[in-house]
Amino acid sequence: MESITNKVGINCKNNPSDVKKIIKLLSERKSQSTYRQSLLKMTVPKFGEDQYIAKLINAIKIFQKSFQKMNSPDGVVSPAGNTILFLGGIRSAGKTILVDLDDQNLYAFNGPMLIYEFHCASGDKQHPTARWPSLHRVSRKHKIYRSRKYDAQMNYAMFFTIDGKAIHQSSAVSVTSILKYFGVDSLGSHGCVRLSEENAKTLYTWAPMHTTVFIDLEKI
Amino acid sequence: MKNIVLVTTLILSFILGGFSVGIFYENKVANITEDIISEEVRLLSLAVNASIPCDKLLKSGGWIYDEYTGYSVFWKLYADQSMVAKLVVGEEYSSAVETFENSCPRE
Numbered sequence: 001m002e003s004i005t006n007k008v009g010i011n012c013k014n015n016p017s018d019v020k021k022i023i024k025l026l027s028e029r030k031s032q033s034t035y036r037q038s039l040l041k042m043t044v045p046k047f048g049e050d051q052y053i054a055k056l057i058n059a060i061k062i063f064q065k066s067f068q069k070m071n072s073p074d075g076v077v078s079p080a081g082n083t084i085l086f087l088g089g090i091r092s093a094g095k096t097i098l099v100d101l102d103d104q105n106l107y108a109f110n111g112p113m114l115i116y117e118f119h120c121a122s123g124d125k126q127h128p129t130a131r132w133p134s135l136h137r138v139s140r141k142h143k144i145y146r147s148r149k150y151d152a153q154m155n156y157a158m159f160f161t162i163d164g165k166a167i168h169q170s171s172a173v174s175v176t177s178i179l180k181y182f183g184v185d186s187l188g189s190h191g192c193v194r195l196s197e198e199n200a201k202t203l204y205t206w207a208p209m210h211t212t213v214f215i216d217l218e219k220i
Numbered sequence: 221m222k223n224i225v226l227v228t229t230l231i232l233s234f235i236l237g238g239f240s241v242g243i244f245y246e247n248k249v250a251n252i253t254e255d256i257i258s259e260e261v262r263l264l265s266l267a268v269n270a271s272i273p274c275d276k277l278l279k280s281g282g283w284i285y286d287e288y289t290g291y292s293v294f295w296k297l298y299a300d301q302s303m304v305a306k307l308v309v310g311e312e313y314s315s316a317v318e319t320f321e322n323s324c325p326r327e
Contacts, residue, residue, distance in 0.1 A: 140261060147260055148317055152253040162265045164258025172246040187247050190254045 001220070002089040003112035009060050009076035019056065020047050022077055025087040025220065026059055029067070034102075034218045038066050063087070067133075082135055085212070088220030096212045097138075097167070097203070099193055100219035101129060104177040106167070106193060108203060115206065118199040120167075121176040124188030129165065130215040136160040138211045143204065156200035160213040167193040167213070169200035260316035263308040267293050272304055274324035297322065 002025055004018040026044045029035055042062040045055035057075045060083070064073035068086045077083045079092035090096060090112050098107040101122050108116040122129040140159040145168075146152070157168040173194045176187050195203065270293045276284045277297050284295045294307040304322050309315045 139265070145257060147253075147256050149260075149315065150256045152256045154253055154257045157257070159261050159265075162262065164261040164265075166254075166258070166261070168254075170250045172243070172250040175243050176247060187243070190251045190258070192254045192258070194250065 001109070001112065001114075003092045004077065004079050004084065004089070005092065007076055007078050009057050010074070012076060014053055016047075019053070021089070022060070022087070023047055023056065025089050026056075026063060028220045029063070029088055032218050032220070035067065039063065041066065069132075085135060085214045086133055088216070091212075094212065095207060096214060097207060098219070099129065099167075099213065099215045101215065102218045104180050105219075106195065106199075106203070108206060116199075116202060118195055118203070119174065119177045121170070121173045121180060121188055121194040123191040125185040127188075127190040129189070129191050129193060130217065133217060134215050136213040136215070138207060138209055138213060140166075141204065141209055155197070156195075156204040158204060158207060158211075158213075163191075165191045165193075167195060167200070167203065169197045170194035171197070259310075259314050263291060263310050263314065263316040264318055266291050266310075267306070267308045270306075272306075272324060277304070278324060297324075 002021045004021055006013045006015045006018055008014055008018050008022045023044060023046070026042070030039045030042060030044060039062075042059050043055065044059050045052040049055075060077060061073040061075045063086075064070040064075070064083060068083060077087065080094060081091075084091060085096070090098070090109050093111045096109045098109065099105075099120065099122065100107070104120055104122065106118045106120040107114060138158045138160050139162070140157075142157045143155065145154045145157045154166070155169045157166045159166040170189075173196050176194070179187050267288070270286060270288065273284050273286065273295060277295055282296070286293045286295075290311055292309045294309065296305045298305070301322055303319050304324075306318045306320070307315060308318075
Protein backbone atom coordinates (compact mmCIF):
# COMPACT_ATOMS: atom_id res chain seq x y z
CA MET A 1 0.00 0.00 0.00
CA GLU A 2 1.09 3.53 -0.77
CA SER A 3 2.38 5.92 1.86
CA ILE A 4 3.90 9.37 1.47
CA THR A 5 6.84 11.01 3.22
CA ASN A 6 5.76 14.67 3.10
CA LYS A 7 2.53 16.62 2.87
CA VAL A 8 0.95 17.09 -0.54
CA GLY A 9 -1.40 19.98 -1.37
CA ILE A 10 -1.81 23.66 -0.54
CA ASN A 11 1.40 25.36 0.69
CA CYS A 12 3.22 22.02 0.88
CA LYS A 13 6.57 20.80 -0.32
CA ASN A 14 4.85 18.68 -2.99
CA ASN A 15 7.68 16.24 -3.39
CA PRO A 16 7.37 14.74 -6.94
CA SER A 17 7.35 11.11 -5.75
CA ASP A 18 4.60 11.88 -3.21
CA VAL A 19 2.62 13.85 -5.80
CA LYS A 20 2.81 10.88 -8.17
CA LYS A 21 1.49 8.57 -5.45
CA ILE A 22 -1.45 10.86 -4.65
CA ILE A 23 -2.33 11.18 -8.34
CA LYS A 24 -2.24 7.38 -8.60
CA LEU A 25 -4.43 6.91 -5.53
CA LEU A 26 -6.97 9.52 -6.67
CA SER A 27 -7.15 7.91 -10.13
CA GLU A 28 -7.60 4.43 -8.67
CA ARG A 29 -10.31 5.60 -6.28
CA LYS A 30 -12.12 7.24 -9.17
CA SER A 31 -11.97 4.05 -11.23
CA GLN A 32 -13.45 1.84 -8.48
CA SER A 33 -17.03 0.90 -9.30
CA THR A 34 -18.30 1.54 -5.75
CA TYR A 35 -17.10 5.14 -5.74
CA ARG A 36 -17.24 6.20 -9.39
CA GLN A 37 -20.57 8.01 -9.05
CA SER A 38 -19.57 10.14 -6.08
CA LEU A 39 -16.27 11.16 -7.69
CA LEU A 40 -17.69 12.10 -11.10
CA LYS A 41 -16.90 15.80 -10.60
CA MET A 42 -13.28 15.11 -9.68
CA THR A 43 -10.71 15.48 -12.48
CA VAL A 44 -7.33 13.98 -11.69
CA PRO A 45 -4.43 15.71 -13.46
CA LYS A 46 -1.55 13.91 -15.13
CA PHE A 47 1.86 14.39 -13.54
CA GLY A 48 3.75 17.19 -15.28
CA GLU A 49 0.85 18.62 -17.27
CA ASP A 50 0.16 22.35 -17.26
CA GLN A 51 -0.68 23.62 -13.72
CA TYR A 52 -0.91 20.07 -12.41
CA ILE A 53 -0.31 21.07 -8.76
CA ALA A 54 -3.23 23.54 -8.79
CA LYS A 55 -5.42 20.93 -10.48
CA LEU A 56 -4.29 18.30 -7.95
CA ILE A 57 -5.17 20.58 -5.02
CA ASN A 58 -8.61 21.06 -6.54
CA ALA A 59 -9.00 17.29 -6.96
CA ILE A 60 -7.96 16.69 -3.33
CA LYS A 61 -10.53 19.24 -2.15
CA ILE A 62 -13.30 17.62 -4.18
CA PHE A 63 -12.25 14.22 -2.84
CA GLN A 64 -12.28 15.47 0.74
CA LYS A 65 -15.71 17.03 0.28
CA SER A 66 -17.54 14.32 -1.63
CA PHE A 67 -15.75 11.17 -0.48
CA GLN A 68 -14.34 11.94 2.93
CA LYS A 69 -17.40 14.09 3.79
CA MET A 70 -15.27 16.91 5.23
CA ASN A 71 -17.19 20.12 5.84
CA SER A 72 -14.14 22.30 5.28
CA PRO A 73 -11.68 20.54 2.95
CA ASP A 74 -8.13 21.73 3.57
CA GLY A 75 -6.69 20.46 0.28
CA VAL A 76 -3.79 18.73 2.03
CA VAL A 77 -2.83 15.06 2.28
CA SER A 78 -0.56 14.41 5.28
CA PRO A 79 1.61 11.30 5.71
CA ALA A 80 -0.08 10.45 9.02
CA GLY A 81 -3.43 12.14 8.43
CA ASN A 82 -6.90 10.84 7.64
CA THR A 83 -7.11 11.66 3.92
CA ILE A 84 -4.37 9.19 3.03
CA LEU A 85 -6.52 6.39 4.52
CA PHE A 86 -9.64 7.49 2.64
CA LEU A 87 -7.54 7.59 -0.52
CA GLY A 88 -6.74 3.92 -0.02
CA GLY A 89 -3.17 4.49 1.14
CA ILE A 90 -1.63 3.91 4.53
CA ARG A 91 -0.20 6.21 7.18
CA SER A 92 3.55 6.53 7.41
CA ALA A 93 3.50 6.03 11.18
CA GLY A 94 1.37 4.46 13.89
CA LYS A 95 -0.75 1.34 14.07
CA THR A 96 -3.74 1.04 11.76
CA ILE A 97 -6.30 -1.72 11.38
CA LEU A 98 -7.82 -1.78 7.93
CA VAL A 99 -10.93 -3.80 7.19
CA ASP A 100 -11.70 -4.51 3.55
CA LEU A 101 -15.37 -5.41 3.32
CA ASP A 102 -15.13 -6.41 -0.34
CA ASP A 103 -12.47 -9.08 0.15
CA GLN A 104 -13.44 -9.87 3.77
CA ASN A 105 -9.90 -9.30 4.95
CA LEU A 106 -8.46 -7.46 7.90
CA TYR A 107 -5.00 -5.94 7.67
CA ALA A 108 -2.90 -4.71 10.58
CA PHE A 109 -0.27 -2.13 9.68
CA ASN A 110 2.49 -0.56 11.72
CA GLY A 111 3.25 2.55 9.70
CA PRO A 112 3.37 1.34 6.09
CA MET A 113 4.49 -2.15 7.13
CA LEU A 114 1.94 -4.94 6.93
CA ILE A 115 2.11 -6.96 10.14
CA TYR A 116 -0.94 -9.24 9.91
CA GLU A 117 -3.50 -10.22 7.32
CA PHE A 118 -6.54 -12.16 8.54
CA HIS A 119 -9.76 -13.45 7.03
CA CYS A 120 -12.74 -11.82 8.67
CA ALA A 121 -16.52 -11.87 8.46
CA SER A 122 -18.35 -8.56 8.56
CA GLY A 123 -21.99 -7.45 8.68
CA ASP A 124 -24.74 -9.00 6.59
CA LYS A 125 -26.95 -7.18 4.09
CA GLN A 126 -29.31 -5.81 6.74
CA HIS A 127 -26.55 -4.87 9.17
CA PRO A 128 -23.52 -3.74 7.18
CA THR A 129 -20.40 -2.85 9.14
CA ALA A 130 -20.25 0.39 7.14
CA ARG A 131 -22.18 1.90 4.23
CA TRP A 132 -19.32 4.21 3.32
CA PRO A 133 -15.59 4.20 4.17
CA SER A 134 -15.29 5.28 7.76
CA LEU A 135 -12.63 6.01 10.29
CA HIS A 136 -12.81 4.94 13.93
CA ARG A 137 -10.69 4.26 16.97
CA VAL A 138 -10.63 1.37 19.42
CA SER A 139 -12.56 2.85 22.34
CA ARG A 140 -12.94 -0.22 24.58
CA LYS A 141 -10.97 -3.44 24.91
CA HIS A 142 -12.29 -6.51 26.69
CA LYS A 143 -10.20 -9.67 26.73
CA ILE A 144 -13.15 -11.52 28.21
CA TYR A 145 -16.55 -9.94 27.73
CA ARG A 146 -19.53 -11.70 29.23
CA SER A 147 -23.01 -10.27 29.45
CA ARG A 148 -24.07 -10.80 33.08
CA LYS A 149 -27.71 -10.51 32.14
CA TYR A 150 -27.78 -12.92 29.20
CA ASP A 151 -24.63 -14.97 29.78
CA ALA A 152 -23.42 -14.16 26.28
CA GLN A 153 -19.69 -14.37 25.62
CA MET A 154 -17.64 -12.29 23.19
CA ASN A 155 -13.93 -12.58 23.80
CA TYR A 156 -11.05 -10.43 22.56
CA ALA A 157 -13.51 -7.65 21.81
CA MET A 158 -12.22 -4.30 20.62
CA PHE A 159 -15.12 -1.87 20.28
CA PHE A 160 -14.68 0.86 17.72
CA THR A 161 -18.09 2.55 17.49
CA ILE A 162 -20.37 4.01 20.14
CA ASP A 163 -23.22 1.75 19.01
CA GLY A 164 -21.19 -1.33 19.95
CA LYS A 165 -19.52 -2.55 16.78
CA ALA A 166 -16.42 -4.54 17.61
CA ILE A 167 -13.67 -6.71 16.22
CA HIS A 168 -13.97 -9.95 18.15
CA GLN A 169 -13.48 -13.69 18.25
CA SER A 170 -16.12 -15.94 16.74
CA SER A 171 -16.37 -19.51 15.56
CA ALA A 172 -18.58 -18.40 12.64
CA VAL A 173 -15.86 -16.91 10.46
CA SER A 174 -14.28 -19.03 7.76
CA VAL A 175 -17.31 -20.30 5.83
CA THR A 176 -19.16 -17.00 6.26
CA SER A 177 -16.11 -15.12 5.03
CA ILE A 178 -15.84 -17.31 1.92
CA LEU A 179 -19.57 -17.06 1.17
CA LYS A 180 -19.46 -13.27 1.56
CA TYR A 181 -16.43 -13.11 -0.71
CA PHE A 182 -18.53 -14.82 -3.38
CA GLY A 183 -21.33 -12.32 -2.92
CA VAL A 184 -23.63 -14.24 -0.53
CA ASP A 185 -24.46 -11.28 1.69
CA SER A 186 -27.38 -12.67 3.63
CA LEU A 187 -25.01 -14.39 6.06
CA GLY A 188 -22.68 -12.41 8.27
CA SER A 189 -22.50 -10.53 11.53
CA HIS A 190 -24.75 -7.79 12.87
CA GLY A 191 -22.12 -5.17 12.11
CA CYS A 192 -19.16 -6.56 14.01
CA VAL A 193 -15.95 -7.80 12.41
CA ARG A 194 -15.41 -11.44 13.32
CA LEU A 195 -12.04 -13.15 13.47
CA SER A 196 -11.04 -16.68 14.36
CA GLU A 197 -10.07 -17.09 18.01
CA GLU A 198 -6.35 -17.29 17.31
CA ASN A 199 -6.37 -14.21 15.06
CA ALA A 200 -8.57 -12.22 17.43
CA LYS A 201 -6.19 -13.00 20.27
CA THR A 202 -3.15 -11.96 18.20
CA LEU A 203 -4.78 -8.69 17.11
CA TYR A 204 -6.01 -7.97 20.63
CA THR A 205 -2.47 -8.28 21.96
CA TRP A 206 -0.99 -6.22 19.13
CA ALA A 207 -3.45 -3.29 19.06
CA PRO A 208 -3.47 -0.85 21.97
CA MET A 209 -6.44 1.34 22.94
CA HIS A 210 -7.18 4.14 20.44
CA THR A 211 -5.70 2.22 17.51
CA THR A 212 -7.13 3.57 14.26
CA VAL A 213 -9.68 1.32 12.55
CA PHE A 214 -10.49 2.13 8.95
CA ILE A 215 -13.38 0.37 7.25
CA ASP A 216 -13.14 0.37 3.47
CA LEU A 217 -15.80 -0.93 1.13
CA GLU A 218 -13.33 -1.62 -1.66
CA LYS A 219 -9.59 -1.64 -1.05
CA ILE A 220 -7.09 -0.40 -3.61
CA MET B 221 -26.94 -48.33 -10.96
CA LYS B 222 -29.92 -46.01 -10.62
CA ASN B 223 -30.25 -46.94 -6.96
CA ILE B 224 -26.59 -46.22 -6.26
CA VAL B 225 -26.94 -42.75 -7.84
CA LEU B 226 -30.13 -42.13 -5.87
CA VAL B 227 -28.61 -43.19 -2.54
CA THR B 228 -25.42 -41.19 -3.17
CA THR B 229 -27.48 -38.10 -4.07
CA LEU B 230 -29.56 -38.51 -0.93
CA ILE B 231 -26.51 -38.91 1.28
CA LEU B 232 -24.79 -35.88 -0.28
CA SER B 233 -27.95 -33.78 0.07
CA PHE B 234 -28.24 -34.83 3.70
CA ILE B 235 -24.61 -33.90 4.44
CA LEU B 236 -24.92 -30.58 2.58
CA GLY B 237 -28.19 -29.81 4.35
CA GLY B 238 -26.69 -30.57 7.74
CA PHE B 239 -23.66 -28.45 6.95
CA SER B 240 -25.84 -25.49 5.85
CA VAL B 241 -28.03 -25.73 8.95
CA GLY B 242 -24.88 -25.82 11.09
CA ILE B 243 -23.50 -22.64 9.47
CA PHE B 244 -26.86 -20.89 9.67
CA TYR B 245 -27.32 -21.79 13.34
CA GLU B 246 -23.77 -20.84 14.31
CA ASN B 247 -24.15 -17.51 12.53
CA LYS B 248 -27.48 -16.86 14.24
CA VAL B 249 -26.10 -17.59 17.72
CA ALA B 250 -23.13 -15.30 17.05
CA ASN B 251 -25.53 -12.55 15.88
CA ILE B 252 -27.64 -12.81 19.03
CA THR B 253 -24.51 -12.54 21.17
CA GLU B 254 -23.36 -9.51 19.19
CA ASP B 255 -26.73 -7.79 19.52
CA ILE B 256 -26.80 -8.29 23.28
CA ILE B 257 -23.27 -7.12 23.83
CA SER B 258 -23.47 -4.23 21.36
CA GLU B 259 -26.51 -2.90 23.19
CA GLU B 260 -24.78 -3.26 26.55
CA VAL B 261 -21.70 -1.47 25.31
CA ARG B 262 -23.84 1.24 23.70
CA LEU B 263 -25.56 1.88 27.02
CA LEU B 264 -22.32 1.83 29.00
CA SER B 265 -20.74 4.22 26.49
CA LEU B 266 -23.71 6.58 26.83
CA ALA B 267 -23.30 6.65 30.59
CA VAL B 268 -19.51 6.67 30.68
CA ASN B 269 -19.37 10.21 32.07
CA ALA B 270 -22.00 9.74 34.78
CA SER B 271 -20.18 10.16 38.07
CA ILE B 272 -20.94 8.24 41.26
CA PRO B 273 -23.29 10.16 43.57
CA CYS B 274 -21.10 9.38 46.59
CA ASP B 275 -22.97 11.43 49.20
CA LYS B 276 -26.36 9.97 48.35
CA LEU B 277 -24.98 6.44 48.10
CA LEU B 278 -23.25 6.47 51.47
CA LYS B 279 -26.34 7.89 53.16
CA SER B 280 -28.93 5.75 51.43
CA GLY B 281 -27.70 2.16 51.41
CA GLY B 282 -30.27 1.41 48.69
CA TRP B 283 -30.51 2.10 44.98
CA ILE B 284 -29.91 5.70 43.85
CA TYR B 285 -30.91 6.78 40.39
CA ASP B 286 -30.11 9.64 38.03
CA GLU B 287 -32.07 10.37 34.87
CA TYR B 288 -30.45 11.51 31.66
CA THR B 289 -31.80 12.04 28.14
CA GLY B 290 -32.34 8.59 26.71
CA TYR B 291 -31.22 6.55 29.70
CA SER B 292 -31.23 6.27 33.48
CA VAL B 293 -28.41 5.19 35.77
CA PHE B 294 -28.99 3.24 38.98
CA TRP B 295 -26.25 3.02 41.59
CA LYS B 296 -25.80 0.76 44.60
CA LEU B 297 -23.02 0.14 47.09
CA TYR B 298 -22.12 -3.45 47.93
CA ALA B 299 -22.95 -4.40 51.50
CA ASP B 300 -19.25 -4.37 52.47
CA GLN B 301 -18.84 -1.04 50.62
CA SER B 302 -15.94 -2.42 48.57
CA MET B 303 -17.63 -2.12 45.16
CA VAL B 304 -20.20 0.00 43.37
CA ALA B 305 -22.74 -1.43 40.92
CA LYS B 306 -23.89 0.77 38.06
CA LEU B 307 -26.98 -0.28 36.16
CA VAL B 308 -27.80 1.64 32.97
CA VAL B 309 -31.34 1.35 31.63
CA GLY B 310 -32.16 2.55 28.12
CA GLU B 311 -35.36 4.14 26.83
CA GLU B 312 -36.71 0.78 25.70
CA TYR B 313 -35.75 -0.92 28.97
CA SER B 314 -32.62 -2.62 27.69
CA SER B 315 -29.98 -2.59 30.40
CA ALA B 316 -26.33 -3.09 31.17
CA VAL B 317 -24.52 -3.49 34.45
CA GLU B 318 -20.98 -2.59 35.38
CA THR B 319 -19.22 -2.95 38.71
CA PHE B 320 -16.10 -1.20 39.88
CA GLU B 321 -14.13 -0.44 43.00
CA ASN B 322 -15.71 2.00 45.42
CA SER B 323 -13.81 5.25 44.89
CA CYS B 324 -15.99 7.29 47.25
CA PRO B 325 -14.20 8.76 50.27
CA ARG B 326 -15.03 6.59 53.32
CA GLU B 327 -16.47 8.21 56.42
